[in-house]
Amino acid sequence: MELKAEQIQSNWEKFIGFINTYISDPRKDQLIKFYTKHQDEIMMMPASHKKAYHNAFPGGYVDHVNRVIEGALEINKVWCNFGAEQNYTTEELVFSALNHDLGKMGEEDNYAHIPSEDEWRKKNMGEMYKFNNSIAYMSVPERSIKLLVDNDIKLTQNEWLAIRLHDGLYDPANEPYLKNYMPELKPRTSLVFIVHQADLMASRIEFEKEWLPKFNNKEIKKDNFKVKNKSKNSKTKALSSIKSEGLKNLFSEL
Numbered sequence: 001m002e003l004k005a006e007q008i009q010s011n012w013e014k015f016i017g018f019i020n021t022y023i024s025d026p027r028k029d030q031l032i033k034f035y036t037k038h039q040d041e042i043m044m045m046p047a048s049h050k051k052a053y054h055n056a057f058p059g060g061y062v063d064h065v066n067r068v069i070e071g072a073l074e075i076n077k078v079w080c081n082f083g084a085e086q087n088y089t090t091e092e093l094v095f096s097a098l099n100h101d102l103g104k105m106g107e108e109d110n111y112a113h114i115p116s117e118d119e120w121r122k123k124n125m126g127e128m129y130k131f132n133n134s135i136a137y138m139s140v141p142e143r144s145i146k147l148l149v150d151n152d153i154k155l156t157q158n159e160w161l162a163i164r165l166h167d168g169l170y171d172p173a174n175e176p177y178l179k180n181y182m183p184e185l186k187p188r189t190s191l192v193f194i195v196h197q198a199d200l201m202a203s204r205i206e207f208e209k210e211w212l213p214k215f216n217n218k219e220i221k222k223d224n225f226k227v228k229n230k231s232k233n234s235k236t237k238a239l240s241s242i243k244s245e246g247l248k249n250l251f252s253e254l
C-alpha cells in the first residue's frame with residue numbers, strides 16, 4: 001500500500017480544509033499555525049512506524065486522520081438518528097478526531113519518525129522510517145493533549161476526554177472511565193464513543209485495504225512501494241512546499 005505524491009498533497013489540503021470549515025477562531029488560527037509549522041513532518045508521517053500496523057506508509061497519518069474525521073461526522077448522524085443526547089458540538093467532534101493521534105509526531109523539536117537511510121530496507125521492506133528512540137515513553141493520547149496544551153490551544157472537557165479515551169477498551173488505562181457500572185461515573189457524553197468508533201472503523205478499513213489482498217494472493221510484489229504514473233504538477237507543488245532535505249528526498253521517491 002502506498003500513496004501517490006499527488007494524493008499526499010490533496011490529503012493535506014483536505015486536512016487543512018477541515019480546520020478552516022469546522023474550527024472557530026482563535027483555535028482555527030492556532031491550529032493552522034501549528035500544522036503549517038510542522039507541515040513537512042505531518043504531511044509525510046506514516047500512521048504507524050511498524051509495517052504490520054495500519055497505514056504505515058508515507059502520508060499514512062493524514063490519510064488516516066481524514067478518514068477518522070469523515071467517519072466521525074457520519075457515525076455522529078447515526079447516533080443522532082437513534083436519539084443520542086446532543087451535548088457536544090460539531091466543532092468538538094471534528095477537533096477531537098483531527099487531533100486524536102497528534103502525539104504520534106513525537107516532540108515538537110524531536111520527531112518520532114526519522115526518514116530511513118537504509119536503502120535496502122526502504123526498497124525491499126517499504127520501511128521509509130525508523131522510530132526515534134530518544135523520545136521518552138508517553139501514550140499517544142496523552143502526548144496529543146500535551147502538544148495542544150503546550151501551544152496554548154485550549155480543549156473543552158468533551159474534547160479532552162474524547163482524545164484521551166479514543167482507543168476505548170483496547171487500552172486498559174481507559175477502564176476506570178469506560179468499564180464502570182456506576183451511572184455517575186460513566187462518561188456524560190457520547191462523543192467519547194463516536195470518536196472511538198470512527199478510529200476503530202478507519203483502522204480496520206486500512207488493515208483490510210493493506211492486508212486482505214495480500215492474504216488473497218492478489219497483490220504480492222516486491223516493488224509495492226514504487227509508484228507509477230506520477231503527476232508532475234502536483235508533485236512539483238508538493239515538493240516546493242517541503243523545506244527539509246531529508247523529507248524532500250523521501251517525497252521525490254514517491
Ligand SMILES: [Fe+2]
Binds near residue numbers: 068
Ligand atoms: Fe487513530
